[in-house]
Amino acid sequence: MKTQIKFSNRTLTIDLSKPIDIAISLSGDDANPLAWYLSAPKITPVKEGDWIAKVSEGASINFNSIWFNPHAHGTHTECYGHISKEFYNVNKALNKYFFTAKLISVAPEKKGEDFVISKQQLKTLFSPGSCEALIIRTLPNLKSKKQKNYNHSNWPYLTESAATYIREAGVEHLLIDLPSVDKEKDDGLLKAHRAFWNYPKAPRKHATITELIYVPNKITDGDYLLNLQIAPFKNDASPSKPILYKTLAK
Numbered sequence: 001m002k003t004q005i006k007f008s009n010r011t012l013t014i015d016l017s018k019p020i021d022i023a024i025s026l027s028g029d030d031a032n033p034l035a036w037y038l039s040a041p042k043i044t045p046v047k048e049g050d051w052i053a054k055v056s057e058g059a060s061i062n063f064n065s066i067w068f069n070p071h072a073h074g075t076h077t078e079c080y081g082h083i084s085k086e087f088y089n090v091n092k093a094l095n096k097y098f099f100t101a102k103l104i105s106v107a108p109e110k111k112g113e114d115f116v117i118s119k120q121q122l123k124t125l126f127s128p129g130s131c132e133a134l135i136i137r138t139l140p141n142l143k144s145k146k147q148k149n150y151n152h153s154n155w156p157y158l159t160e161s162a163a164t165y166i167r168e169a170g171v172e173h174l175l176i177d178l179p180s181v182d183k184e185k186d187d188g189l190l191k192a193h194r195a196f197w198n199y200p201k202a203p204r205k206h207a208t209i210t211e212l213i214y215v216p217n218k219i220t221d222g223d224y225l226l227n228l229q230i231a232p233f234k235n236d237a238s239p240s241k242p243i244l245y246k247t248l249a250k
């Protein structure tokens with residue numbers, strides 16, 4: 001099922017029957033990514049006395065309650081409400097769902113004890129004005145990212161100038177396969193988040209950051225159409241399901 005999309009002076013062709021899911025599914029066990037020192041998510045049947053809401057236990061329905069944290073347990077999209085004094089809701093911030101997107105792969109470079117994604121690296125990989133959404137796949141891209149315990153791992157992060165470059169390049173939606181665009185332990189500085197949202201100077205209220213995605217290795221770098229959907233929680237962040245469609249040459 002192919003369709004053509006007119007975007008400024010270009011016509012993009014996509015095949016809707018070939019979606020590329022870059023979300024990590026969230027399960028009620030240890031088979032999830034884990035960050036921010038929480039325990040694993042739980043998906044458990046409601047219980048009342050001897051009654052267990054599970055068909056295999058004699059109930060007429062399966063009826064589970066879910067406990068999880070969007071930032072800690074899987075693919076999630078957040079708005080500047082993640083770092084603002086005032087409450088701001090990602091379900092309001094994200095009010096369009098299709099974006100031109102560019103997928104890039106980057107091997108973070110060593111900087112002292114850390115590994116960082118620098119402005120210099122990004123400048124060679126995408127140019128300003130080329131996409132509404134930027135998807136960063138960090139290398140190496142091991143499948144174990146889908147179940148990785150990131151606690152105390154000091155994962156790679158974006159430098160402040162890299163995040164500023166992304167903002168100044170006109171990127172409204174940033175997606176990455178790490179638990180945060182910032183350093184794990186940074187004493188609350190969150191420099192890349194602040195630079196990307198331009199917070200507190202002039203917050204970009206519709207800009208979002210999606211973290212803990214996983215882009216399969218067989219997906220090549222290049223141009224895509226992104227469909228970004230979230231669960232409709234009134235919260236700074238929500239679980240999300242980014243889907244890519246390869247844009248085909250006409």
Ligand SMILES: N[C@@H](CC(=O)c1ccccc1NC=O)C(=O)O
Pocket residue numbers: 036071179180181182183184185186187188189190
């Ligand atoms: N790096 C911050 C902590 C932080 O960013 C954070 C802590 C708990 C839950 C989520 C966090 N950030 C998510 O983007 C710090 O070291 O203070």
